[in-house]
Amino acid sequence: MEGEGSGRESAARAREVVLISAGASHSVALLSFVTTGNAVSSWGRGEDGQLGHGDAEDRLLPTLISALDDQDVVSVTCGADHTTAYSESGLQLYSWGWGDFGRLGHGNSSDVFTPQPVKALQGVKIKQIACGDSHCLAVTMDGGVQSWGRNQNGQLGLGSTEDSLLPQKIQAFEGVSVKMVAAGAEHTAAVTEDGDLYGWGWGRYGNLGLGDRNDRLVPEKVSEVDGQKMVLVACGWRHTITVSSSGNLYTYGWSKYGQLGHGDFEDHLVPHRLEALRDNSISQVSGGWRHSMALTSDGKLYGWGWNKFGQVGVGDNVDHCSPMLVKFPDEQKLTHISCGWRHTLAVTERKNVFSWGRGTSGQLGHGDSVDRNTPKMIEVLSKDGSGCKQMESSRTDPQPGKIWVSPSERYAIVPDETVPRPPPSLTRGNGNDANVPDVKRVRI
Numbered sequence: 001m002e003g004e005g006s007g008r009e010s011a012a013r014a015r016e017v018v019l020i021s022a023g024a025s026h027s028v029a030l031l032s033f034v035t036t037g038n039a040v041s042s043w044g045r046g047e048d049g050q051l052g053h054g055d056a057e058d059r060l061l062p063t064l065i066s067a068l069d070d071q072d073v074v075s076v077t078c079g080a081d082h083t084t085a086y087s088e089s090g091l092q093l094y095s096w097g098w099g100d101f102g103r104l105g106h107g108n109s110s111d112v113f114t115p116q117p118v119k120a121l122q123g124v125k126i127k128q129i130a131c132g133d134s135h136c137l138a139v140t141m142d143g144g145v146q147s148w149g150r151n152q153n154g155q156l157g158l159g160s161t162e163d164s165l166l167p168q169k170i171q172a173f174e175g176v177s178v179k180m181v182a183a184g185a186e187h188t189a190a191v192t193e194d195g196d197l198y199g200w201g202w203g204r205y206g207n208l209g210l211g212d213r214n215d216r217l218v219p220e221k222v223s224e225v226d227g228q229k230m231v232l233v234a235c236g237w238r239h240t241i242t243v244s245s246s247g248n249l250y251t252y253g254w255s256k257y258g259q260l261g262h263g264d265f266e267d268h269l270v271p272h273r274l275e276a277l278r279d280n281s282i283s284q285v286s287g288g289w290r291h292s293m294a295l296t297s298d299g300k301l302y303g304w305g306w307n308k309f310g311q312v313g314v315g316d317n318v319d320h321c322s323p324m325l326v327k328f329p330d331e332q333k334l335t336h337i338s339c340g341w342r343h344t345l346a347v348t349e350r351k352n353v354f355s356w357g358r359g360t361s362g363q364l365g366h367g368d369s370v371d372r373n374t375p376k377m378i379e380v381l382s383k384d385g386s387g388c389k390q391m392e393s394s395r396t397d398p399q400p401g402k403i404w405v406s407p408s409e410r411y412a413i414v415p416d417e418t419v420p421r422p423p424p425s426l427t428r429g430n431g432n433d434a435n436v437p438d439v440k441r442v443r444i
Helices: 004-014
Strands: 014-023 026-033 037-044 059-064 073-079 082-087 092-097 112-117 127-133 135-140 143-148 166-168 178-183 187-192 195-202 216-221 230-235 238-245 249-253 268-274 282-287 289-294 303-304 320-326 336-340 343-348 352-356 372-377
Touching: 014 343, 026 073, 026 082, 037 073, 073 127, 135 178, 187 230, 187 238, 238 282, 238 289, 268 282, 289 336
Parallel strands: 014 073, 014 336, 127 178, 178 230, 230 282, 282 336
Antiparallel strands: 014 026, 026 037, 037 059, 073 082, 082 092, 092 112, 127 135, 135 143, 143 166, 178 187, 187 195, 195 216, 230 238, 238 249, 249 268, 282 289, 289 303, 303 320, 336 343, 343 352, 352 372
């Protein structure tokens, strides 16, 4: 009997979420399965192929990415509208989704609708991937950093403003062992194994922490803060969050929506300690488009910043310029968090997955398109729900009769049809494909 019980417990533990990541309007989860190894599930907006299911359809519920079956994926990371996954046994990084500016690392700017290997990184041992709005970075096991994608403000750290369609090594870190990197919209931050903090890229709001509002084309070391060594870093769209070895949290950059958490809406040009959480030891941080989240070592979650869609998770839709405690059923303790642009994901010790915030594309995973301002458990992914046992796979068409349409056909301009062009400040894209009007790139 004892043996049978142990087997049941092992099977229960095996079907669980081990990692989650949130993009602009999509979400991804890494699942541990006892018989088939790890699997990857995605849901939300699929317009640019970022879900990896081979089509451009949104998914309102988590759906297994069949192309990653048996690939031994150990990490998943969302960019705004693209996604990456790393296979440890295969020493292979995969990417898919919106390809403009080379953010997928495939040597071109094409959108990709199923996971494809980044051939330039084949065989490279990677310990961490960071994805921003339009650029990516990989930290290798030897502490080096490679970057690729959009580079109009120097966010790749290569000393120029030229985009890179393939991964390139950041030479400025030669002789420096990098521990982790974080990517914002157009800026990047890093902490080294020695506890030093670096910033580069777009710096208009002081989000590089260097005391001014200038861009940097190569990584520059941030002045030592309170004699502290830094161990964690995260980027929001235009703000940065870092944590010291003593567990203190510091923020800097843009704070129009209170995303720095200092009780006001003032920008900070250098790291500024978050006094409201000074009595807590911070174990994890994440930055959204204009909101921030911090997880304490005792499993409590605090949120602050822009809250129009309830992404802070405290039951209202009012912006908060100071940390607010996010409550969970039965006071469950948290183990992992991830901020999307307008939504948030969290995993509890009980292996339940919660989401809240913007739901218009199904990115919350509840089978609907409803916004929520408090955490709601994603039934299909949670141990207290169906425990990852009732998910569809991308090899199954969830909406029979629908056919896949190529990107150029989806966005082709109908003859004699006038397509309204938004102001240049709202558009993104390199404009190289005449069949894809810039209006596609507007994000609401």
